[in-house]
Amino acid sequence: xxxxxxxxxxxxxxxxxxxxxxxxxxxxxxxxxxxxxxxxxxxxxxxxxxxxxxxxxxxxxxxxxxxxxxxxxxxxxxxxxxxxxxxxxxxxxxxxxxxxxxxxxxxxxxxxxxxxxxxxxxxxxxxxxxxxxxxxxxxxxxxxxxxxxxxxxxxxxxxxxxxxxxxxxxxxxxxxxxxxxxxxxxxxxxxxxxxxxxxxxxxxxxxxxxxxxxxxxxxxxxxxxxxxxxxxxxxxxxxxxxxxxxxxxxxxxxxxxxxxxxxxxxxxxxxxx
Amino acid sequence: xxxxxxxxxxxxxxxxxxxxxxxxxxxxxxxxxxxxxxxxxxxxxxxxxxxxxxxxxxxxxxxxxxxxxxxxxxxxxxxxxxxxxxxxxxx
Numbered sequence: 001x002x003x004x005x006x007x008x009x010x011x012x013x014x015x016x017x018x019x020x021x022x023x024x025x026x027x028x029x030x031x032x033x034x035x036x037x038x039x040x041x042x043x044x045x046x047x048x049x050x051x052x053x054x055x056x057x058x059x060x061x062x063x064x065x066x067x068x069x070x071x072x073x074x075x076x077x078x079x080x081x082x083x084x085x086x087x088x089x090x091x092x093x094x095x096x097x098x099x100x101x102x103x104x105x106x107x108x109x110x111x112x113x114x115x116x117x118x119x120x121x122x123x124x125x126x127x128x129x130x131x132x133x134x135x136x137x138x139x140x141x142x143x144x145x146x147x148x149x150x151x152x153x154x155x156x157x158x159x160x161x162x163x164x165x166x167x168x169x170x171x172x173x174x175x176x177x178x179x180x181x182x183x184x185x186x187x188x189x190x191x192x193x194x195x196x197x198x199x200x201x202x203x204x205x206x207x208x209x210x211x212x213x214x215x216x217x218x219x220x221x222x223x224x225x226x227x228x229x230x231x232x233x234x235x236x237x238x239x240x241x242x243x244x245x246x247x248x249x250x251x252x253x254x255x256x257x258x259x260x261x262x263x264x265x266x267x268x269x270x271x272x273x
Numbered sequence: 274x275x276x277x278x279x280x281x282x283x284x285x286x287x288x289x290x291x292x293x294x295x296x297x298x299x300x301x302x303x304x305x306x307x308x309x310x311x312x313x314x315x316x317x318x319x320x321x322x323x324x325x326x327x328x329x330x331x332x333x334x335x336x337x338x339x340x341x342x343x344x345x346x347x348x349x350x351x352x353x354x355x356x357x358x359x360x361x362x363x364x
Contacts, residue, residue, distance in 0.1 A: 103310035138311035147349045155282065156351070157298035157310050164311055184311040229295045231286050237348050264346075 007076035009210040015080060016222035019245055022144030022176040023163075024081070029073040030125065030170035037064060038127035042093050042193045049088055052200070058088040065091075065197070068125060074172055080209035081121045081174060082201040089120060089198035096135045096186040096194075103135065104182035105154030109198070112149040113177055116241075117248045118205055119144075120177040125195045129169045135186035136165030137173075137194065142227040144178035145241045153180055161228030206251055214250065224257055236260065275364045277302035281329055281357040283321055288337055288353050290321035296351055303363050321355050329357035 010024075018024045030038075041064070049058040059066040069075060078086065109122065130136040140159050164184060165173070175181065177198070186192050213219070223242055226235050243261045247253055256262045284296035294316040299308040318324045325331065333356040340347070 101307065101309075103312070106310055135311075145348055147347050153350070154310075155298055156284070156296050157308060158313050158316070159284075159296040160294070160316060162311065162314065164314065182310050185309050231295060231352060233287070234348055234352065237346055240346050241348060 007072045007079055009076050010080035011210055012212075012214045013216060013218045013222055015209050015249065016219045016246070017225075018081065018174070018176070019242055019249070020222050020225040021141045022179040023139060023141065024077055024174045025167075026073050026077060026172045026174075028168040028170045029071055029172055030068065030127070032169065034064070034067065035127040035169045038125070038195065039193060042127065042195055043095070043191070045093050046091060046195070048090065051089060053088045054085065055088060058091075065195075068172075071172075074123070077172075077174055078121070078123070078199065081205075082119075082199050083203040083205060083208045085202050086199040087202055089200050091195070091197040094183060094194040094196060096183050096192040098186055098189050098191060100135075100186055103138070103185040105151045106138065106140070106156050106180050106182045107151040107153060108144075108146075108148060108178050108180055110150070110177065112147060114147055116244055118201060120198055120200050122175045122177065123197045123199065124173045124175065126165070126167055126171045126173075127169060127193055127195070128190075130165055130167050130171075130192060131188065132164060132166050133186075133188045134190055134192045135184035135188075136167065136192070137181055138184050139163045139165070139175065139179055139181040140227075140229065142225070142230065142238060143180040144176035145238065145245070146178065146180070148180075156180075159229035206249060211250075220257060240264075274362055276360045277304075277363050279303065279359045279361055281317070281324060281359075283316075283318065283324060283355045283357065284351040285321055285353040285355060288335075290325075290331070290334075290355065292353070293320055294318055303361050321357075324357050329359055331355060331357050 055069060140162050223246060230238060239257050240260045243255060243257055247255050279302055280300040282298040283294050286292040286295050297316050301308060335352060335354040
């Protein structure tokens with residue numbers, strides 16, 4: 001980001017958590033006066049920007065969104081996930097009206113996206129306190145590596161260990177592009193707002209965060225996280241795919257969890273003596 | 274007598290009907306309830322067999338299909354899908 005010279009970078013433990021969960025949550029990082037400002041204009045919508053805009057082109061200096069992206073915690077997270085100077089894919093205001101009848105079907109945004117060495121992130125900003133009955137975003141931790149297309153997952157209403165967002169005003173959540181999510185039914189009397197921006201990286205996503213703790217045991221612990229909705233057999237494949245993503249993000253082709261990738265890659269070529 | 278169908282979809286941890294529920298959906302042909310995405314954190318039953326014990330009738334189970342060649346390590350949809358029904362009198 002051009003606005004912030006030294007944003008606090010993510011740690012390796014935080015990145016590992018993102019790789020396992022497919023999301024990164026920053027509670028109440030946006031100040032109250034900006035939240036009040038956002039609620040004042042989000043209902044009118046935010047004009048679109050051309051696909052692939054730079055941040056300075058999309059959001060002029062001093063604009064609300066530029067200031068949002070300049071908040072150190074937000075800037076540092078974005079820098080660690082997609083690197084410097086990401087492009088703005090698109091943005092949108094999502095509004096859940098009071099007492100609307102249905103939730104969104106569970107979906108991944110855009111179309112099926114099976115890149116294993118790159119990913120987009122979606123910033124989701126919640127300017128108001130979100131209570132359970134306001135229909136905060138449903139997301140399914142650890143679903144981001146599933147190869148499914150958009151709302152083909154719409155048959156899944158509830159999954160064990162799902163996340164139904166309840167958060168304080170000013171919370172920002174970053175989602176991996178593949179994460180299954182959806183706006184829940186708003187059963188409250190309040191309109192719920194969320195502002196979303198999708199970012200495309202412009203650099204190779206490798207060691208973009210503070211890697212000084214790369215060898216910390218908590219990195220492997222975070223990467224080994226299982227989720228209650230995983231079928232046990234497929235859960236092992238999740239670990240396999242996570243290892244491949246972590247290898248891509250770090251450049252460490254020897255990294256593994258419990259030998260999952262090493263074992264099935266072992267094809268000795270040398271003849272026995 | 275008029276009857277309507279209620280449908281329960283359970284996704285289980287393995288292909289065994291007595292394995293734990295990991296995902297669930299409900300559709301109500303009576304119109305009395307309107308289940309939707311993200312409306313509950315607690316599964317209605319612990320396993321498929323528990324649903325049978327409560328009167329749900331199994332009418333479809335997912336086949337066991339080998340992975341597509343080259344896609345053996347891919348993850349995608351939930352594999353172990355079981356459809357149940359109840360026929361409920363209305364009116």
